[in-house]
Amino acid sequence: MRMRRITLTIVSTLAAIVLLFSYRTSTGGALPGTGTAAAAPGVVPDTGVVPDTATATAAPSGSPSGSPATRATTVNGTVAETRWGPVQVQVTIIGQKITDVRPLQRPTGNARDDQINEYALPKLRQQVLKAQSARIDGVSGATVTSEGYRESLQAALDAAHFG
Template sequence: MRRITLWMLSTVAAVVLLFSYRTSTMGATAPNAPGVVGAAPGLVPNGPAAGGPAGSAAPSGATLVNGTVAQTRWGPVQVRVTISGGRITDVVALQVPSGNRRDREINDYAVPMLREKVLQAQSADIDSVSGATVTSDGYRRSLQAALDAAHFGS
C-alpha cells in the first residue's frame, strides 16, 4: 500500500511539472520583453515623438509607416518602413520574437538580412531567410501592411 501511494504522488508531481513547462512556442512572457516596442500600426507623425528610439525621426519629406503586428508561432513581428521620394529608404523591426536566447540569436542575423532584401527589392516580395522562416513570414506580412497603408506601389 505504501508503494502505491508513493507511486501515485510521484506520478501526479511529474504530470504537474510537465504541464507547467514553458516552451518558446508560447511567445514572450513579459509584456515589455526585449525587442517589443509596441508601436501602433499606421502612419507615424514625423519628429522625435514618432515612437521610435531617439534619433529615429524621418528625414523631411519622408513618410514613416508602422505595419500591423503579425502574430507568428514564435511571437509578434512588426516593422516600420520609411518611404522617401517614392522609394523604401529604411525598414526597422519594432517587434520580433524574443522569448528565449535562441529567438534572439536567430533574429540578430535574420532581421538585418531581411532589411537588406527589402531595400534591394523595394517591395515585400522577398525570400525568407533560411532558419528564420516564421519570422521572415511575419516580417513580410507586417511590411506589406505598412506598404498598403502608405499606398506604396499602387
C-alpha cells in the first residue's frame, strides 16, 4: 500500500512538471502549419531575397547620363523563434545603405505583447538605420523581441551579402 502511494506521488509530480514546462503564456500568433503572422503584401515571408518588383531607383543628380541606377535589394530574415513568439524582419538595401527595416512577424499572443512591440519595433528600426548593421543595443523591456529582431536582421544582411 505504501509503495503504491509513493509511485502515485512520483507519477503525479512528473506529470505536473511536464505540464508546467509545456505551458506557454503567449502563443505568438499562429500555430505551426496554420499560417504566419501578417506579412507584407506581395511578399513571401520566407528567408531570402525577395523578387525585385520595383524598378531601379533614379540615378543621383549630377551623375553622368546613362549611368546605371542603383537597385533596391529586399531580403527577408529567418524566423527567430523566441520565448514569446516568432520574430522576422525584412530589410531593404540600396547600394551599400540600409534604407528600411520592417517586421514581418512579431509576438502577438496578447495585449501586452502588442503594447511592447508598438513601443519597441520603431525604436529597433531607428537603431538599425543609424547603425547600418545588426549591431544594435535593443530596447529595454523588450529584450526577447530585440534579440529575435537582431537575429533575423543579421540573417537577412548575410543573405544580402551586406557589410
